[in-house]
Amino acid sequence: MKRFATVLVLGALGLSATILAQGPVKLSFYSSGDVNVKNLWEQNLLPMYQKKNPNVQFDLIFSQSGTGNQATLDRMAAAKKAGAASGIDLLEGPVLEAGEAGLLVAVKSKDISRLSRVEANVLARAKGFGVPYRGSSVVLAYNASKVSKPPKTLEALLEWIQKNPGQFTYNTPDTGGSGNAFVTRVLKLGLETKDATTFESGYEPALINQWDKGFETLKKLAPNLYNGGQYSKNNAETIQLLAKGAINMGPVWSDQGLSALKQGILPENIKLVQINPPFSGGSSYLGVAADSPNKLEALKFLNWVLGEEAQAVIVDKMNGYPGVKIAAMPADVRKKFGTIAKSFSFGFSSKFGADMNRLWYEKIAGTPQPQR
Amino acid sequence: MLGLLLVLPPIFVLILLVLYPALEALRFSLGFVPADNPAYASGLDLVNSDTGSLEVFKKLFASSFFSSNLALTLRVSFVSVALLVLVSYPLALFARFGRGRLAGVARVLYLLPMFVPVVIATYALITFFGDNGWLEAILGTVGIPYHSVIRQEAGIVLGHVWVGVPFAVLMLSSGLDGISNECLEAARDQGANAWVVFWRILLPLNIVPLLIVMTFSFIGVFGSYTVPYMLGPSAPQMLGVSMALNFGAFRQPQQAVAMAVVSFVFCAFAGALYVWSTTRGRKS
Incomplete structure (x- = not known):
C-alpha cells in the first residue's frame, strides 16, 4: 500500500513535470x-x-x-x-x-x-x-564604371585617393562606423604589434603617440578628398554621395551597402570589396x-x-x-559574400575610440580647411 | 502670503532641475568630481582637485581647437543677430504700415518659419542651397557659377536668420503697433520725411523690443545645436555642437561642462543687457 502510494505520488509528480515542461x-x-x-x-x-x-x-x-x-x-x-x-x-x-x-x-x-x-x-x-x-563589417564601395582596378590593399587605396583628388571621402568618425573604420585602419599603420590588443580591448593613454603616423597620413589626404576636404555627415551620406556620383569611392557598412544595392538606392555599377588588411567590423x-x-x-x-x-x-x-x-x-x-566576407578586424576599445574621435577633430578636421 | 505659496512650486522646480545641476556642473568644472555621478566620473582626462582649481579652464583656453570654436561661435552670433535685425526691421515696418493684399501675404509669410520644425527647415535649406540643389540648378540654367554655402560658416548664419525671423518680426511689429498714428501724423505735419520719422520717432520709441530681439536672438544663436550641427562645417564648430561631441563621442565631460560655463558667462552679458533694457523701459 505504501509502495503503491509512492508510485502514485511519483507518477503525479512526473505528470505535472511533463505538463509544466510543455x-x-x-x-x-x-x-x-x-x-x-x-x-x-x-x-x-x-x-x-x-x-x-x-x-x-x-x-x-x-x-x-x-x-x-x-x-x-x-x-x-x-x-x-x-x-x-x-x-x-x-x-x-x-x-x-x-x-x-x-x-x-x-x-x-x-x-x-x-x-x-x-x-x-x-x-x-x-x-x-x-x-x-x-x-557586418566596413568594406570599400567603388564605382566600377569609373574605377577599373579597385585598390586591394590599404597602401593602394591611399595612393588611389592621392592620385584621384575629389573622388573619395569618409564620414566623421563619431557619426558612423564606416568613417570610423577607415580612420581606425589608417591609425593602425603606426601601431606596434605588441600593443595591438591593448588598443582593441584596453586603455593606456601613453600609447596614443603611436597614432602620429596615421594622423599625418590622414592630414595629407584631406585636400584630396571630396570638395577639397569635405567629410560626409554619416554612413548614409557616403552612400548618397556614391549614388549621386559625387564621389567614386568610399567606405560603407557591408549590410547597408548590400541593402542599398538591393533597393536600387545604389546603382548597379557600385561594387563592394574588402581590402587587405580588412576594415573593422562587429x-x-x-x-x-x-x-x-x-x-x-x-x-x-x-x-x-x-x-x-x-x-x-x-x-x-x-x-x-x-x-x-x-x-x-x-x-x-x-x-x-564572395569578395567581402573575409574575416574582419576589430576597432579600438571605447576609451581609445573616444580619444581617436577627439584627436581626429583636433588634428584633421580642426586644421584650417583648404579654400578652393 | 498666498502669492508666495503660489510661486513656491515653480521656484522649487527651478532649484531642483536647473539651479542644482548647474551648480554641480560648475563644481565639476572646478575639479570636484562627484563619484556618484557615473556620467561625470567615467570621463577621460579628469582634473581632480579637493580645493578647486582653474586647471580645466586653463587647458580649455590653451587648446587652439577651442579658441577657433569660440571665435566661430561669436562671429556667427554677431553676424546672425545683425542680419536678423536688418531683415526683420523692414518686414516689421511693412507689416505695421503696409496696406493691401501684399502686406497681408507678407504678414502670413514671415510667420511661416515658426510652424516649421527646425530640423525640417534645415533639410529644406540643404535641398535648396546645397550642392546640386535647386538654387544651383536655377543659376546653372543662366550660366551663373554657384558655390554651396551649406557646411560652411555662412550656412549656419543663413539657418539662424531663417529660423529667427518670425520671433523678431513679431516682437518688433508689436512694438511698432504701440506707437499711435496721431504721433506719426503730427510729425509729418511738422514736415518730417520718412527717414526722420523712422530715426527720430519709430526707432527710439521701439528700442526696448529691438534690444529684446537682439539679446534673445544672441543667446539663442550662441547656444544653438541643431542649425550648426546640420548646416555647419565639420570644424571649427559652434560651442553647442562641440559640447555634445566632447560629452559623448570624446568622453570629455569635464571639458564639455567647462565650455557650458564659458557659454553661460557670455550669455549672461546678453541677459544683463536685456534686464537693463526692460527695467529702463519700465521707468520711462
Whole structure:
C-alpha cells in the first residue's frame, strides 16, 4: 500500500513535470538596434520559431538604436542586488558589459551544440557571454564604371585617393562606423604589434603617440578628398554621395551597402570589396540572463538562431554576415559574400575610440580647411 | 502670503532641475568630481582637485581647437543677430504700415518659419542651397557659377536668420503697433520725411523690443545645436555642437561642462543687457 502510494505520488509528480515542461513559456526578450533589426525579429525569426515551438511565446521589448540599453542594464543590476528576478530572459546588445557584471550566463557548447560553428575570436570578443548571431563589417564601395582596378590593399587605396583628388571621402568618425573604420585602419599603420590588443580591448593613454603616423597620413589626404576636404555627415551620406556620383569611392557598412544595392538606392555599377588588411567590423550578440527561470528554453532558442534556417533569413533580410562561419553556409550565401566576407578586424576599445574621435577633430578636421 | 505659496512650486522646480545641476556642473568644472555621478566620473582626462582649481579652464583656453570654436561661435552670433535685425526691421515696418493684399501675404509669410520644425527647415535649406540643389540648378540654367554655402560658416548664419525671423518680426511689429498714428501724423505735419520719422520717432520709441530681439536672438544663436550641427562645417564648430561631441563621442565631460560655463558667462552679458533694457523701459 505504501509502495503503491509512492508510485502514485511519483507518477503525479512526473505528470505535472511533463505538463509544466510543455506548458507555455514566455521569454522576455530585450533587444536593441535599428528598425531593420526590429523587423527581423518581429516579422521573421520569432514567428518562425513559434511555428515550430508553439509552447514558446516572446515578449519583445525593443530599444531603438540602443538608447534604452543602459536602463536595461541598470534594471538587471538592481534586480541582482536586491535578489529579485529582473524579468529579462534574453538580451541583445550590451552583452559584454552585462556579462562582466555577472548578469548573463556564459554560453557553452554543451548547452548550445552549434556554438562550434562560430568563429572563436568573434566569440572571445564578448568573453563568451553571448552568441554572435549576425555580423557586418566596413568594406570599400567603388564605382566600377569609373574605377577599373579597385585598390586591394590599404597602401593602394591611399595612393588611389592621392592620385584621384575629389573622388573619395569618409564620414566623421563619431557619426558612423564606416568613417570610423577607415580612420581606425589608417591609425593602425603606426601601431606596434605588441600593443595591438591593448588598443582593441584596453586603455593606456601613453600609447596614443603611436597614432602620429596615421594622423599625418590622414592630414595629407584631406585636400584630396571630396570638395577639397569635405567629410560626409554619416554612413548614409557616403552612400548618397556614391549614388549621386559625387564621389567614386568610399567606405560603407557591408549590410547597408548590400541593402542599398538591393533597393536600387545604389546603382548597379557600385561594387563592394574588402581590402587587405580588412576594415573593422562587429557582431551582434545574444545573451541569456543569469537570473532567468527559462534558461533552458532560452539556450535552445539561441541554438536555433545559429541554425541554417535562421541564418539564411538573416543573410537575406539584413544582408548581414551570418553569425556562423561562412564555410558552414550554403553555396549561394558563400557566393553573395564572395569578395567581402573575409574575416574582419576589430576597432579600438571605447576609451581609445573616444580619444581617436577627439584627436581626429583636433588634428584633421580642426586644421584650417583648404579654400578652393 | 498666498502669492508666495503660489510661486513656491515653480521656484522649487527651478532649484531642483536647473539651479542644482548647474551648480554641480560648475563644481565639476572646478575639479570636484562627484563619484556618484557615473556620467561625470567615467570621463577621460579628469582634473581632480579637493580645493578647486582653474586647471580645466586653463587647458580649455590653451587648446587652439577651442579658441577657433569660440571665435566661430561669436562671429556667427554677431553676424546672425545683425542680419536678423536688418531683415526683420523692414518686414516689421511693412507689416505695421503696409496696406493691401501684399502686406497681408507678407504678414502670413514671415510667420511661416515658426510652424516649421527646425530640423525640417534645415533639410529644406540643404535641398535648396546645397550642392546640386535647386538654387544651383536655377543659376546653372543662366550660366551663373554657384558655390554651396551649406557646411560652411555662412550656412549656419543663413539657418539662424531663417529660423529667427518670425520671433523678431513679431516682437518688433508689436512694438511698432504701440506707437499711435496721431504721433506719426503730427510729425509729418511738422514736415518730417520718412527717414526722420523712422530715426527720430519709430526707432527710439521701439528700442526696448529691438534690444529684446537682439539679446534673445544672441543667446539663442550662441547656444544653438541643431542649425550648426546640420548646416555647419565639420570644424571649427559652434560651442553647442562641440559640447555634445566632447560629452559623448570624446568622453570629455569635464571639458564639455567647462565650455557650458564659458557659454553661460557670455550669455549672461546678453541677459544683463536685456534686464537693463526692460527695467529702463519700465521707468520711462
